[in-house]
Amino acid sequence: NELLGLLGAWLRGEQYHGQHHLRGASSSLRPVGQGLADLIGNTPLIRLASLSEQTGCQILAKAEFLNPGGSVKDRVALEIIQEALTEGRLRQGGLVTEGTVGSTGVSLAMCAAAFGCHAFIAMPDDAAIEKAQMLQALGAEVQRLRPVSISHPDHFVNVARRRAAEQPNAVFADQFENVANFRAHLKTGQEIWEQTGGHVDAFVSGAGTGGTIAGVGSYLKQRRPAVRVFLIDPPGSGLYNKVTRGVMYTREEAEGKRLKHPFDTITGSMATSLLRSLFCLESEPFCLPPAFCPLPEGIGINRLTANFGRAQVDGAFKGTDREAVEMAAYLLRNEGLFVGSSAAMNCVGAVKAARALGPGHTVVTVLCDGGHRHMSKFHSPAYLAEYGLTPAATGRGLEFVA
Numbered sequence: 436n437e438l439l440g441l442l443g444a445w446l447r448g449e450q451y452h453g454q455h456h457l458r459g460a461s462s463s464l465r466p467v468g469q470g471l472a473d474l475i476g477n478t479p480l481i482r483l484a485s486l487s488e489q490t491g492c493q494i495l496a497k498a499e500f501l502n503p504g505g506s507v508k509d510r511v512a513l514e515i516i517q518e519a520l521t522e523g524r525l526r527q528g529g530l531v532t533e534g535t536v537g538s539t540g541v542s543l544a545m546c547a548a549a550f551g552c553h554a555f556i557a558m559p560d561d562a563a564i565e566k567a568q569m570l571q572a573l574g575a576e577v578q579r580l581r582p583v584s585i586s587h588p589d590h591f592v593n594v595a596r597r598r599a600a601e602q603p604n605a606v607f608a609d610q611f612e613n614v615a616n617f618r619a620h621l622k623t624g625q626e627i628w629e630q631t632g633g634h635v636d637a638f639v640s641g642a643g644t645g646g647t648i649a650g651v652g653s654y655l656k657q658r659r660p661a662v663r664v665f666l667i668d669p670p671g672s673g674l675y676n677k678v679t680r681g682v683m684y685t686r687e688e689a690e691g692k693r694l695k696h697p698f699d700t701i702t703g704s705m706a707t708s709l710l711r712s713l714f715c716l717e718s719e720p721f722c723l724p725p726a727f728c729p730l731p732e733g734i735g736i737n738r739l740t741a742n743f744g745r746a747q748v749d750g751a752f753k754g755t756d757r758e759a760v761e762m763a764a765y766l767l768r769n770e771g772l773f774v775g776s777s778a779a780m781n782c783v784g785a786v787k788a789a790r791a792l793g794p795g796h797t798v799v800t801v802l803c804d805g806g807h808r809h810m811s812k813f814h815s816p817a818y819l820a821e822y823g824l825t826p827a828a829t830g831r832g833l834e835f836v837a
């Protein structure tokens with residue numbers, strides 16, 4: 436047996452590791468890594484069989500929920516911190532600050548710790564308490580603040596920016612404007628290119644900071660200009676208008692114009708839009724009363740960020756809360772995948788893109804995070820029932836995608 440094993444391994448070009456040698460192991464397992472950084476990225480690309488069969492396209496999704504921090508934001512946090520360290524703006528023992536309620540805080544806290552630094556996260560005090568507790572458990576310093584307009588000095592983003600400016604060896608991560616975010620996603624694009632062997636016709640994604648759609652889209656278009664990049668935009672976001680009509684202001688312009696022309700910067704339902712324009716200009720659902728919060732968290736925005744500014748987008752689709760909720764139920768039922776709201780919305784976008792392109796194309800999207808962080812809203816049966824969004828759980832069809 437030993438001799439046969441040795442011979443077999445030799446024929447397959449593998450090193451033999453005794454009787455317990457695992458066939459194919461040396462080619463399919465990653466080599467010994469260098470800590471947390473080596474666990475980030477290089478995520479699997481999976482074929483969503485049910486969506487592919489229904490649309491006649493290959494629908495492929497990048498499993499970003501497998502990153503150690505549980506989301507695509509690990510890539511961004513790692514790039515931001517590594518760049519700051521390389522450029523000497525941050526050294527061991529330093530501080531990374533950010534204003535966020537999203538996954539970026541978790542990713543920054545973990546990556547900061549891995550490089551001997553620590554994180555300061557400012558967030559509004561109406562964000563779920565579990566978010567603050569989780570960040571504290573990850574060693575971050577957390578400051579919870581009364582929700583105010585982004586133009587107010589006590590807005591959590593401004594507090595995070597100021598904190599970094601006030602002390603030496605501290606950097607403001609600034610995921611919206613820092614194009615290290617875009618650069619992190621050039622790598623995501625490269626992975627998609629290599630995993631598909633260059634057989635990719637379209638990439639679809641929602642945008643929060645815009646880092647994903649800009650970075651992945653740019654890499655793919657650089658390799659093959661015919662690759663089409665599509666945006667899927669949730670209710671209340673202004674990006675659809677930006678892509679289809681070129682209408683969008685920077686934060687400064689929007690703030691100047693806000694009171695004179697509140698609807699210029701806004702799309703979506705009038706009620707949502709008005710409230711958004713009055714309360715804040717970013718997609719920060721915690722600023723709004725729950726009835727007006729679009730469900731997909733992390734995507735949708737009403738100003739032009741530096742990262743989205745780098746995106747080359749060929750077309751845009753609108754997605755609804757109902758489509759996202761139904762898609763999440765569909766993916767669980769048909770694929771066994773438990774995903775978050777932006778991931779579900781991305782899959783809605785992938786179906787819309789597949790229909791627009793017609794059968795035979797390969798459409799790639801991103802599963803930004805898993806469902807676990809969405810238990811109080813998107814995956815809460817009680818919450819969904821309250822807003823009339825209980826998924827219908829009908830058959831295998833995609834009739835819920837408009």
Ligand code: PMP
Nearest residue numbers: 642643644645646647733777803
């Ligand atoms: N999904 C989730 C869960 C997010 O936190 C974010 C980022 N805010 C996105 C999607 C959007 O990605 P990007 O910022 O690259 O546009």
